[in-house]
Amino acid sequence: MTEIHSDLPHPAKDDLRLETVLFALSDPARLDVVRQLASGPLEMARCHLVDPDIPKSTKSHLMKVLREAGVIRNLPQGRGRVLSIRREELDERFPGLLDAVLNAS
Amino acid sequence: MTEIHSDLPHPAKDDLRLETVLFALSDPARLDVVRQLASGPLEMARCHLVDPDIPKSTKSHLMKVLREAGVIRNLPQGRGRVLSIRREELDERFPGLLDAVLNAS
């Protein structure tokens, strides 16, 4: 009788707020993470930040802001976690926004 | 590139940074201003904030953040000032971004 691993909370699609999404994307480190995830899901351990000396608590917090804004998904897999962009939901809710951000030089 | 005549500094088009623009747009009051300006330039005195009891210094600061991010123009006219979105420059620098933000529900 394995207990279900309590996952991290993700906001529902209809609860996504534009301001919150924009804020999450307004930080260079967070934006860089989103760019890394643009080509597909990535194990968190393989998602490297610009500054390599960032403590794991800081990295975790960074992902939390993106997750709570509804920008990324953070799911457990094995011993670690897998990150991915909530692309379909973002595109439905804010058409063209993610593409515009990712296409920006 | 036409020079902007104003006593307030405006960043050049090539100096606009995506993170800064996103941050400027990530505040509800600032985003509301941009939405008001979407239909055309507006005298600052006719640009009303959500909270009607906002002091003028706060309103001025709000406009400063948008101006310094390169989102809006703030030009003197008569005794007051006229605000407008730097649409062409934003569209050139970050294609689709402003439209996506303005189209978002």
Added chain:
DNA sequence: GTCATGGTTCGAATTTAGTTGAACCATGAC
């Protein structure tokens, strides 16, 4: 010139966001 209007700037207080180590938790390997 004076006056009222509209707006900026300064500085200090408040609020919010980011950083970090330590403690803790879950999983897979053994």
Added chain:
DNA sequence: GTCATGGTTCAACTAAATTCGAACCATGAC
């Protein structure tokens, strides 16, 4: 079971953004 790996959470701290009154500035009306 134990251990190492990978990550979250907590609490305390630092840094940054916001707020707002007061002072100031420029213009148009007179």
